[in-house]
Amino acid sequence: MIIAKPRFRLEPYVQFAQKAMAREATYRFDVFTSIASVLVRVYLLRMVWVALYARNAAPSELPLHAIITYSTVALLMGLVMDIDQTRALHDRLHTGDIATDFMKPIVVPFYFFADGSGEVLFHAVLIVPSLLLALFIVHIDVPGPLVIGTFFVSFFLGYLVGFCINFILNCVAFWTLEIHAVQLIVTWVTDLFGGEIIPLVIFPVFLQRIAFALPFAAMFSTPLLIYVGVIRPERYAAALGLQAGWLAVLAVVATLMWRAGAKRVIVQGG
Amino acid sequence: MRHLRVMLGVYVQYWRINILTTLEYRENFLLWFGFTFIYHGSAVLALWIVLNRFPSMNGWTFRDMAFLYGLWMLAHALHNTFFSTVGDIPEHIRDGEFDRLLVRPLDTLFQAIATPGQVFPDELILALITFAAATWYSGVQVDATFLVFVPLIVAGGALIDLAFNLFISTVAFWFVRVDALRWIVIQLEQEFTRYPISIYSRGVRLLLTFVVPFAFMNYFPARFFLHKAHENAMLPAEIGLLTPAIGLLFVAMAYVFWRFGLNRYSGVGH
Numbered sequence: 053m054i055i056a057k058p059r060f061r062l063e064p065y066v067q068f069a070q071k072a073m074a075r076e077a078t079y080r081f082d083v084f085t086s087i088a089s090v091l092v093r094v095y096l097l098r099m100v101w102v103a104l105y106a107r108n109a110a111p112s113e114l115p116l117h118a119i120i121t122y123s124t125v126a127l128l129m130g131l132v133m134d135i136d137q138t139r140a141l142h143d144r145l146h147t148g149d150i151a152t153d154f155m156k157p158i159v160v161p162f163y164f165f166a167d168g169s170g171e172v173l174f175h176a177v178l179i180v181p182s183l184l185l186a187l188f189i190v191h192i193d194v195p196g197p198l199v200i201g202t203f204f205v206s207f208f209l210g211y212l213v214g215f216c217i218n219f220i221l222n223c224v225a226f227w228t229l230e231i232h233a234v235q236l237i238v239t240w241v242t243d244l245f246g247g248e249i250i251p252l253v254i255f256p257v258f259l260q261r262i263a264f265a266l267p268f269a270a271m272f273s274t275p276l277l278i279y280v281g282v283i284r285p286e287r288y289a290a291a292l293g294l295q296a297g298w299l300a301v302l303a304v305v306a307t308l309m310w311r312a313g314a315k316r317v318i319v320q321g322g
Numbered sequence: 323m324r325h326l327r328v329m330l331g332v333y334v335q336y337w338r339i340n341i342l343t344t345l346e347y348r349e350n351f352l353l354w355f356g357f358t359f360i361y362h363g364s365a366v367l368a369l370w371i372v373l374n375r376f377p378s379m380n381g382w383t384f385r386d387m388a389f390l391y392g393l394w395m396l397a398h399a400l401h402n403t404f405f406s407t408v409g410d411i412p413e414h415i416r417d418g419e420f421d422r423l424l425v426r427p428l429d430t431l432f433q434a435i436a437t438p439g440q441v442f443p444d445e446l447i448l449a450l451i452t453f454a455a456a457t458w459y460s461g462v463q464v465d466a467t468f469l470v471f472v473p474l475i476v477a478g479g480a481l482i483d484l485a486f487n488l489f490i491s492t493v494a495f496w497f498v499r500v501d502a503l504r505w506i507v508i509q510l511e512q513e514f515t516r517y518p519i520s521i522y523s524r525g526v527r528l529l530l531t532f533v534v535p536f537a538f539m540n541y542f543p544a545r546f547f548l549h550k551a552h553e554n555a556m557l558p559a560e561i562g563l564l565t566p567a568i569g570l571l572f573v574a575m576a577y578v579f580w581r582f583g584l585n586r587y588s589g590v591g592h
Contacts, residue, residue: 085502089509095526096513100372100379103521108376233353240364249368254375 064158065166072170086175087182090127094186097123097249113253118280121192125279126248126272128179128186129207132172133214133248133271134239140167141222142231150317161219161310168215199278202288206275209295213270216302217242223306226313247273253282267302270295329428332436339438347440355444362452365516366391382518385460386548392449392456394515394540397479399449405484407437409504412494421589430584431488431577462547471543474566479539481569483511485576486534492576495583511536518545520553531557535572538565 077083098120105116114122141164144150153160186192194200221238225231243249246268252260263269274291277283283291344351369391373384382390411434414420423433457464486507494500511534514522519530519541530537542562545551551559 082502085506089506092510093513099521099523100517103380103517104372104376107378107380111375233350233357236357237360240360244364244368250371255371256374259371 060159065162068163068166069170069173072167073174076171076174083178086131087178087185090131090182091185091189093127094124095189097127098190111254113282114251114280117191117193119251120190122251122276122280123249124186124190124192126276128182129210129272129275130248131178131182132176133211135168135172135175136218136222136235139222140164141219142225145222145225154314154317160314161306164219165215168218172211193280195279195281198285199281202285202292203275203279206278206292206295209292209299210271210275213267213295213299213302214242216299216306217267217271219306220302220309223309223313226309226316242268242271245269246271247276251276251280251282253277267298270298329432332428332432336436336438340441343438343440344442351440351442351444358445358448362395362448366452369516380518380520381550381553386544386550387517388456389460389462389548390518390540390544391516392453393476393544394479396446396449396453397476397539398483398511399445400476400480401483401487403441403443403446405435405480405487406441407435407439408484408487408491410434410437410439411491412498412500415494416498418589431580460548468547471563475543475562478566478569481566481573482535482539485569485572486511488573488576488580492580492583495587507534510534515540518553535568538562538568 101116101119101123105119110116141150144153150160153163156163195203217238221231221235224234245252245263245266247263248271252263252269252273255263263273274283274295278288278291366388369387370384373379373387377383379387408431411420414423414434414437420434423430426433462468490500490504490507493503514526514530515536519527519537522530527537530541542557542559543565544562545553545559546562549559553559
């Protein structure tokens with residue numbers, strides 16, 4: 053079978069993203085719970101750090117207000133980072149709908165990216181009320197425009213790295229259908245080694261080496277350390293470069309896995 | 323008497339099916355066991371990382387916190403092994419399976435608990451090992467009091483878990499989707515049992531003692547066994563021995579609520 057390559061148009065993907073946003077907006081109670089859960093964790097982490105800093109020598113690079121800022125911003129980032137944007141891929145492999153997706157005049161991975169981004173954009177909107185409510189619980193530092201700007205660039209790179217990791221995991225479903233446990237395992241590892249719960253600079257040296265050598269640090273740790281000023285402007289280029297490097301590597305892996313997986317579907321489908 | 327014998331027979335069959343199912347889906351079981359292991363492993367590792375950098379949290383060291391975690395893990399695993407099926411009730415209500423239980427000549431709640439799935443005592447075994455290691459590591463004295471009270475306290479802790487599990491499932495008689503509510507409670511329990519509750523503000527401490535008594539699962543008993551008698555104007559450590567009574571009380575309340583819900587239940591319209 054020869055499939056003519058359709059000319060690439062952007063607007064279907066914008067539509068996919070809008071559809072995904074509308075879909076997410078229907079789960080109102082989930083919106084409420086995710087905000088409530090962030091607020092509870094903001095309170096909890098604040099108390100934990102206060103208790104720890106009260107009786108011990110504070111690390112010089114991260115005073116109490118910096119670590120509380122770090123934790124709060126990490127939780128707000130989690131609202132968009134913790135979403136499995138490509139779950140649809142896994143679901144459609146399960147139901148077999150993926151076969152019809154291949155017949156549509158779209159680039160299927162872009163469809164998943166658009167769908168996931170719509171979901172993520174909707175959750176990104178939740179950051180605003182969460183942040184406003186969180187300010188009743190904690191005080192967070194607001195750095196200058198250069199730092200904030202770089203933070204957002206780094207956050208976006210981190211988001212793309214997270215997208216690739218999710219995509220790769222969901223591609224595993226081409227081979228084995230049960231991937232839920234594996235995904236949860238990766239989630240725990242990401243939370244810890246990505247620096248979402250505990251800043252990596254607090255880790256003991258040998259664990260720090262491991263954590264900084266893994267791609268997960270590019271998701272949370274880099275943008276957050278830029279935000280709190282541990283990564284100084286002279287090291288921005290290197291930090292963002294490393295994130296971009298991971299992104300390139302993971303994008304290649306994701307593409308290869310997608311190609312191999314897609315071939316399998318076509319072989320199975322005859 | 324005959325009734326009890328029938329129930330026992332059903333219950334034995336329930337475990338037989340569970341174990342046969344687990345043996346049938348071995349890869350799946352191994353994956354989920356890996357998940358359980360990483361889940362608890364990463365939680366303990368996170369505690370270790372933090373307390374390695376900050377050796378004391380309100381006077382609690384890593385050794386104390388290991389005991390705190392081990393005690394919670396054991397009670398929680400006991401609940402998950404024997405009563406996790408209670409959490410499936412909302413799903414049964416939604417798909418209409420629940421109505422079948424109503425017309426059978428055995429107690430409805432018992433039938434719900436004894437609905438086979440893929441339950442295996444792997445988490446309980448892991449929890450026993452962890453608890454034994456934590457007891458040894460924290461230097462808690464294993465004497466007659468310990469041997470008599472620990473099993474009772476663990477059972478009481480599991481009952482506290484069961485009470486909330488049953489309470490949430492009962493809510494499903496009125497509101498069919500309770501996933502979000504369950505998720506909040508699970509998260510609260512996880513987060514608020516990890517650290518000594520003395521780090522929180524007064525209101526939260528009262529909440530965790532009297533309203534959602536997770537503090538009785540591990541904090542109060544751990545204080546008793548670790549001889550932490552004075553902890554900034556909190557209740558005396560001896561009340562940790564009341565955990566079994568608190569567990570029974572809360573399960574009784576949840577059961578009354580369950581009966582109330584069951585009597586008013588009239589199906590979801592299948």
